[in-house]
Amino acid sequence: MEKTFITYQEALKILEENKTSFPVAEVSIHDAGGLFLAEDLVADRDFPPYHRVTMDGIAIRHRTFENGTVSFPIQDVAPAGAPQKTLQDANACIEVMTGAILPKDADTVIRYEDLEISNGSATINVDAVTKRQNIHFKGIDITEETVIKNAGERISSAEINVAAAVGKDTIKVRRMPKTVIVSSGDELVDVHEKPLAHQIRRSNVYGIKNTLKEWGIPADLKHLPDEKEEMEKIISGLLEAYDMLVITGGVSKGKFDFLPEVLTKLGVEKQFHKIQQRPGKPFWFGKKDESTHIFALPGNPVSAFVCLYVYIRFWLQKSLEVVDGPVYAKLTEDVIFKPELIFFTEAKISYDQEATLWATPVFGNGSGDFVNLVNTDGFLVLPQEKNLFKKGEVYPFIPYRMKL
Numbered sequence: 001m002e003k004t005f006i007t008y009q010e011a012l013k014i015l016e017e018n019k020t021s022f023p024v025a026e027v028s029i030h031d032a033g034g035l036f037l038a039e040d041l042v043a044d045r046d047f048p049p050y051h052r053v054t055m056d057g058i059a060i061r062h063r064t065f066e067n068g069t070v071s072f073p074i075q076d077v078a079p080a081g082a083p084q085k086t087l088q089d090a091n092a093c094i095e096v097m098t099g100a101i102l103p104k105d106a107d108t109v110i111r112y113e114d115l116e117i118s119n120g121s122a123t124i125n126v127d128a129v130t131k132r133q134n135i136h137f138k139g140i141d142i143t144e145e146t147v148i149k150n151a152g153e154r155i156s157s158a159e160i161n162v163a164a165a166v167g168k169d170t171i172k173v174r175r176m177p178k179t180v181i182v183s184s185g186d187e188l189v190d191v192h193e194k195p196l197a198h199q200i201r202r203s204n205v206y207g208i209k210n211t212l213k214e215w216g217i218p219a220d221l222k223h224l225p226d227e228k229e230e231m232e233k234i235i236s237g238l239l240e241a242y243d244m245l246v247i248t249g250g251v252s253k254g255k256f257d258f259l260p261e262v263l264t265k266l267g268v269e270k271q272f273h274k275i276q277q278r279p280g281k282p283f284w285f286g287k288k289d290e291s292t293h294i295f296a297l298p299g300n301p302v303s304a305f306v307c308l309y310v311y312i313r314f315w316l317q318k319s320l321e322v323v324d325g326p327v328y329a330k331l332t333e334d335v336i337f338k339p340e341l342i343f344f345t346e347a348k349i350s351y352d353q354e355a356t357l358w359a360t361p362v363f364g365n366g367s368g369d370f371v372n373l374v375n376t377d378g379f380l381v382l383p384q385e386k387n388l389f390k391k392g393e394v395y396p397f398i399p400y401r402m403k404l
């Protein structure tokens with residue numbers, strides 16, 4: 001019976017065929033972290049832009065030292081932030097500070113720790129002084145007009161540093177989809193409410209919202225009742241207002257699982273419904289007018305989590321043209337899984353001293369047991385074609401936890 005559902009690979013193929021491209025927006029450097037570059041970051045000058053002194057001390061001409069001079073009268077002081085000085089006399093020195101421009105006609109810097117300073121002279125008290133030491137030479141890191149980071153890459157703090165250094169107070173980025181996360185089900189009350197005996201809090205959407213935030217996508221939250229007309233009215237408005245709808249619950253076979261029917265009625269074209277997998281089988285994906293993408297995740301929190309990290313992440317990566325190879329981990333123990341489904345196993349990871357990543361399955365009580373997610377780090381992808389997965393075998397691993 002499962003065969004009427006599509007496979008994991010087929011689902012990925014359909015998602016890729018339905019990738020979109022996000023428009024370009026210009027944002028302040030303060031808000032660009034985590035977003036994707038829509039322009040190259042280019043060096044506006046050499047890095048470093050001048051011969052930069054890297055130690056506090058004196059600058060000399062090395063030839064003079066080579067010829068036997070160890071005491072140098074101090075001609076001047078060059079602080080960081082002052083225009084370049086010139087070493088007027090080859091037998092003299094200039095005191096230089098870290099970050100200063102190397103004085104003209106000097107070629108070597110000796111740090112204060114290797115000097116004796118008295119009566120306006122610096123005496124070198126070490127034998128070894130290498131020509132050009134303690135200087136970060138102009139353009140050695142990168143030269144003017146070189147692309148430092150290509151468009152398409154994600155902006156981390158390292159790219160923010162570079163953007164600031166090249167004078168970009170605004171950065172062109174991909175504008176992420178305007179997103180709403182929608183819960184459904186009359187058993188759900190909001191986080192600040194006290195649930196009655198037959199109710200639970202709608203926890204799911206808060207976790208999904210946080211994940212999307214980590215991916216650079218702020219999202220609004222909405223709730224749908226299990227009532228067809230009301231559901232239709234609300235979703236119709238959301239389809240107008242948002243680029244991406246992430247809905248949880250109401251996609252299975254229950255008497256109140258109206259969602260697929262309502263979406264179809266509102267002109268959303270179904271691309272697939274149900275995948276040969278556990279958990280997350282009832283996952284539904286569709287789009288409206290090429291512009292609005294709708295991901296209806298199963299209500300069970302672990303299933304929703306799996307579909308978010310496996311499929312929504314994949315669709316976003318394809319839409320942003322992110323190239324991201326899989327992470328692999330080794331099983332610490334045998335796993336037997338009989339159903340002919342791909343199995344996304346909750347697992348905890350650890351590294352051993354050979355730098356091998358190990359994954360230990362931590363089985364909770366099914367896809368409703370979201371407390372178990374607190375004890376794990378991601379999902380091990382155990383393929384459909386096998387039933388026995390042996391200790392030491394390597395499988396793709398999809399992490400959901402960032403480790404510092």
Ligand SMILES: Nc1nc2c(c(=O)[nH]1)N[C@H]1C(S)=C(S)[C@@H](COP(=O)(O)OP(=O)(O)OC[C@H]3O[C@@H](n4cnc5c(N)ncnc54)[C@H](O)[C@@H]3O)O[C@H]1N2
Binds near residue numbers: 188201281298300301
């Ligand atoms: N006869 C069948 N029943 C079910 C099937 C099936 O194939 N045939 N599939 C099962 C599977 S697998 C899943 S997964 C669930 C998915 O059902 P729905 O997507 O319709 O989700 P709901 O029924 O609305 O909710 C399931 C479960 O999750 C809780 N939930 C829902 N939303 C939230 C939320 N925002 N925060 C926390 N918890 C939430 C809800 O209370 C239910 O307990 O269907 C199986 N049934």
Ligand code: MOO
Binds near residue numbers: 280281298303368
């Ligand atoms: O496969 Mo459904 O996704 O529980 O548990």
